[in-house]
Amino acid sequence: MVTSPIGWFGTTSVRDQRTRCTVTNATPKTTISGHGFLRTGRAYRPGTDPQPIPRVTCHRPRVTSAPNRPSPRPRRRLVVVLVVLVVVAVVAVVAVAFGTRAYTSGENAKASATPTVAASRAPSTLDAQDLSGTWTVGDGSEAGYRVHEVLNGSDVTVTGRTSDVTGTATVDGTTISAATITVQVGTIATDSAQRDSYFRDSALDTQAFPTATFTLTEPVSDAVPTGSGTTEVRATGTLELHGVTKPVTATLQVGLSGDGVDVSGTVPITFSDYSVQAPNLGFVKVDDAGAVEFLVHASPSS
CATH class of the missing domain: 2.40.128.110 (Lipid/polyisoprenoid-binding, YceI-like)
Structure with a gap:
């Protein structure tokens, strides 16, 4: 968490880097009377005036780069492996069929x-x-x-x-x-x-x-x-x-x-x-x- 003081008549910002929310402690040139703000023309007195009400602002972070996505290389590698296996299986079946036919032809001739x-x-x-x-x-x-x-x-x-x-x-x-x-x-x-x-x-x-x-x-x-x-x-x-x-x-x-x-x-x-x-x-x-x-x-x- 990072805290940035800005000044007496400004604001003090607290930013939560994990949630990307901003907490602002208002320190205006007004005092708080009852349930509202009353403009008096005097400066805020920290010792006698009520504490300012914090204000929290959250926002969705802007995406400045592409999201992390799986690399297409593993998927391509899997496709290549599957194609190779299919080709090997087909070749094996053809070889067995051809070998069997050649063997049976030879045996029948004998x-x-x-x-x-x-x-x-x-x-x-x-x-x-x-x-x-x-x-x-x-x-x-x-x-x-x-x-x-x-x-x-x-x-x-x-x-x-x-x-x-x-x-x-x-x-x-x-x-x-x-x-x-x-x-x-x-x-x-x-x-x-x-x-x-x-x-x-x-x-x-x-x-x-x-x-x-x-x-x-x-x-x-x-x-x-x-x-x-x-x-x-x-x-x-x-x-x-x-x-x-x-x-x-x-x-x-x-x-x-x-x-x-x-x-x-x-x-x-x-x-x-x-x-x-x-x-x-x-x-x-x-x-x-x-x-x-x-x-x-x-x-x-x-």
Whole structure:
């Protein structure tokens, strides 16, 4: 607070710098009588005259400079940061989508084709009138599985194959009266060692259940063609997988080739029917339905 004396016949001002008010003690050339001022022509007597009445005057201070406002720089910086984050997020989404599409395209290209008996194959060297007997599955045979995956919303087909296949078949004329095909499941491989490890150790538990076996339970008539022809037949049997045996129906193609016969087949399966848990890792999910596939070459036993 600042006090400024001005003089005997003037005023004494007291200014409150915080409230910007002015307190004025009037010291006029008049005395105070009763409730009013009476002009007497004499000077104010401090000892005998009543005290002057203070007068307070407050006023709004004049703004001489711009009020303190937040600097626009922090706001601009926040906008820049938000824009950068949005751009990074968009780039990340595009990269994931492009990467997923590139991956799925590559995986689908790696998937093996569904096994079929080739339309053009080696001419048969067998006597078409003497096909009866026991046939043995040998070199050039393969078997495996086909599954469908969904990776980040994209469809992927995965196939696993092994040449570790054995089996026998009994032929009576052109009828296949009995057949057994056994696959060493632990040797089935895809293009991914990590996937193979999961199917081998977790899904199929090949240490406890090392093989999968298809066994024909009903004869298949007119299954073996003559010459270069190809027959398509349905074979009823059972599939033993993961320690569980279920009835199945296989679609077969049969054709004579060189010193024996080529037989391709597809057996649709539902993994949960065999107590096999299809993996679901969130970003990748394997369908519960799949197929066991095989293409075997069998020759008459000597």
